[in-house]
Amino acid sequence: MQGERHLEPQKCSVPLAVEVVSLLRQFGSVVALSGVSLEIRKGEFFSLLGPSGCGKTTLLRVIAGLDLPDGGLIRISGRDAAEIPAHRRPVNTVFQSYALFPHLTVSDNIAFGLRMKKIAAAEIVDRVQRVLALMQITELATRKPAQLSGGQKQRVALARALVNEPEVLLLDEPLGALDLQLRRQLQVELHQLQRKLGITFIMVTHDQEEALVMSDRIAVMNGGKIEQLGSAREIYERPRTRFVAQFIGQCNLFKADVRPANNGDILARTELGEFSVSNVSKDPTRPGSFMAIRPEKIQLLGGATCGMKNSFAARIEGFTYCGAETRYRLLAGQQTVNVVVMNREASAVFQPGETVQCLLPAEHLILLDA
Amino acid sequence: MPEKRQMHLGQQLTRAGRWSRAGITSGPAALWLGIFLALPLAAILAISFLTRGEYGGVELPFTFDSYKRLAGFGELGFDSLYPVVLGRSLALGMATAVLCLAAALPLAFFIARLSEKYKGAALTLVVIPFWTNLLIRTYAWQILFSPNRWLTVAAHSLGIGTAGEALYPGTLAVLTGMVCDFLPFMVLPLYASVEKMDWTLAEAAADLGADRWRVFRHALLPQIWPGLGAGFILVFLPATGQFVIPDLLGGAKTAMLGNVIQQQFASSRDWPFGSAIAAVALLLVLVGLAIFQRKGSKHEVLP
Numbered sequence A: 001m002q003g004e005r006h007l008e009p010q011k012c013s014v015p016l017a018v019e020v021v022s023l024l025r026q027f028g029s030v031v032a033l034s035g036v037s038l039e040i041r042k043g044e045f046f047s048l049l050g051p052s053g054c055g056k057t058t059l060l061r062v063i064a065g066l067d068l069p070d071g072g073l074i075r076i077s078g079r080d081a082a083e084i085p086a087h088r089r090p091v092n093t094v095f096q097s098y099a100l101f102p103h104l105t106v107s108d109n110i111a112f113g114l115r116m117k118k119i120a121a122a123e124i125v126d127r128v129q130r131v132l133a134l135m136q137i138t139e140l141a142t143r144k145p146a147q148l149s150g151g152q153k154q155r156v157a158l159a160r161a162l163v164n165e166p167e168v169l170l171l172d173e174p175l176g177a178l179d180l181q182l183r184r185q186l187q188v189e190l191h192q193l194q195r196k197l198g199i200t201f202i203m204v205t206h207d208q209e210e211a212l213v214m215s216d217r218i219a220v221m222n223g224g225k226i227e228q229l230g231s232a233r234e235i236y237e238r239p240r241t242r243f244v245a246q247f248i249g250q251c252n253l254f255k256a257d258v259r260p261a262n263n264g265d266i267l268a269r270t271e272l273g274e275f276s277v278s279n280v281s282k283d284p285t286r287p288g289s290f291m292a293i294r295p296e297k298i299q300l301l302g303g304a305t306c307g308m309k310n311s312f313a314a315r316i317e318g319f320t321y322c323g324a325e326t327r328y329r330l331l332a333g334q335q336t337v338n339v340v341v342m343n344r345e346a347s348a349v350f351q352p353g354e355t356v357q358c359l360l361p362a363e364h365l366i367l368l369d370a
Numbered sequence B: 001m002p003e004k005r006q007m008h009l010g011q012q013l014t015r016a017g018r019w020s021r022a023g024i025t026s027g028p029a030a031l032w033l034g035i036f037l038a039l040p041l042a043a044i045l046a047i048s049f050l051t052r053g054e055y056g057g058v059e060l061p062f063t064f065d066s067y068k069r070l071a072g073f074g075e076l077g078f079d080s081l082y083p084v085v086l087g088r089s090l091a092l093g094m095a096t097a098v099l100c101l102a103a104a105l106p107l108a109f110f111i112a113r114l115s116e117k118y119k120g121a122a123l124t125l126v127v128i129p130f131w132t133n134l135l136i137r138t139y140a141w142q143i144l145f146s147p148n149r150w151l152t153v154a155a156h157s158l159g160i161g162t163a164g165e166a167l168y169p170g171t172l173a174v175l176t177g178m179v180c181d182f183l184p185f186m187v188l189p190l191y192a193s194v195e196k197m198d199w200t201l202a203e204a205a206a207d208l209g210a211d212r213w214r215v216f217r218h219a220l221l222p223q224i225w226p227g228l229g230a231g232f233i234l235v236f237l238p239a240t241g242q243f244v245i246p247d248l249l250g251g252a253k254t255a256m257l258g259n260v261i262q263q264q265f266a267s268s269r270d271w272p273f274g275s276a277i278a279a280v281a282l283l284l285v286l287v288g289l290a291i292f293q294r295k296g297s298k299h300e301v302l303p
Helices: A056-064 A106-116 A121-134 A150-162 A180-197 A208-214 A232-237 A242-247 B002-010 B015-047 B065-070 B081-112 B116-131 B134-144 B150-157 B171-195 B200-207 B212-241 B244-250 B257-265 B271-297
Strands: A016-027 A030-041 A045-049 A071-076 A091-094 A168-172 A200-205 A217-222 A225-230 A252-255 A257-260 A266-270 A273-277 A290-293 A299-301 A311-321 A325-332 A335-342 A355-359 A366-368
Touching (some): A016 A056, A030 A056, A030 A071, A030 A200, A030 A225, A045 A056, A045 A208, A091 A150, A106 A150, A121 A150, A150 A180, A180 A208, A217 A232, A225 A232, A325 A355, B065 B271, B081 B116, B081 B212, B134 B171, B200 B212, B212 B257, B212 B271, B257 B271
Parallel strands (some): A045 A200, A168 A200
Antiparallel strands (some): A016 A030, A016 A071, A217 A225
């Protein structure tokens, strides 16, 4: 089993909130989780990011105990979770649909978990008051869920989970049902809240921006597996697979033959010429067959500047003005290239039909497997 | 033309317009209920305070005699017959409703969890007994409960009844017949609410620390409460007035509300007394329903 290595005692000194070892989950013939292993540190904001059907929600539900794995191991704060039923796990969930009890007021919804734990009435009132104040929803206390807006329901759902002071808070697409404006605002709030409380957050999202903005670390999932795990910056700047490069942000891909150069760099031969790639993370002998670069890393140079290293000529096909930046669509040979340029000037710099030089800085080039 | 009409539909109706539309849509039903429900009820209430006529009709003066008699204080001193009949009927209605609920609740959950393909078939099976006449079904129970029939033998082997004797007439036979007759009225409304249940609420409750029973109590029960209430009313009301099944399976020795009322209007020709029984039965049922509804809408409120 691939999990063997993980079963050894922990050498790492960072305490783990959740440890998942070669988790398997199948629904009939559909494999939702095929041997997922990951470690989530105490106090971090961790995101599971991927397209729908990638297994991220299943993983969250298995951690919550709402679904049982077909194989593998989960430890929550070092304890084997297999023996802990959902209602006794030290985790709480914010559901995508919020799942507020419609017959209970906001206060009673929030008090629900404490009542189930048979906490003294006076303490319940006190803790509910505090979490209402924390979420700034004190004035909603006596309302029923039907009388709340989407954003308010979201806060109540968060409050209902947080009042239990869980070791891990699980969030299933917490901002999915809200409009863009509110989502942006709550992204920041949620992030600050997590910092303030120091509770481990595990969030499921299909929204890459949300994951990048909020998370300490992100696991990008695809087809029941983790494609890449790392910080937002690592995932965006150094994607390791084609899937990650294209799922997160935009990416220009070029077919390439790769060989080492004399100066320790790597040379990638493409249809548009040879490019030297400097910042190759590790494993330089790995045969990358694609060269990639983010649209905003490409520099456009006007006029005749032939013969520059790491560049090629391309014709501007069209552009979209987006306020802060302009998105150019270029054609170089058969290849479409997308370039994003910040609008530092008030007027358009390049016009359709113009031929420009595209400069691809060596440190921003990425090599990917097929 | 069609465009103009749509515009008109979307416009705010005038006050008169609203009334005339309400009249068109709800008028016939209101008229029907007025003539055939409200008026007769008022008549029954009025008659119950009148005096029985010499030859069966009703005449003045107004009196509370019928109600006194119903409470047990008749001309011949205290007699517990009528309060007992009333209590017995209400108890039978209640027992039937509770047993139906106990049987229907798991069944409704079971059917709601079936795949679409089998749901229709299962619901048809629930309704199929309706296609047979009530009398025939009840006589069928007499046969099944006869001595030495397989059902009777099986019951005897479980220690129910006395070996060699029939299971009817008896309370068990009456309740069996009642539950079988009224079960669909409980299953259908319950199924309707279980079907559209939001199961995420059950997950949320479990996530917040509720064990199985409390998940049911706090997350599922509030959702099926309307269906449960409707089913309870649909069973309890007619079961309270039912007298054919108690007659056929209970041995025709015990008077029920239904046949006492029927007697007053037919053989005894005492309309005021019959009306009084009907009015009191209706009142008791309404009080019961009010309590039931109050309980349903009550919920915990934080101080």
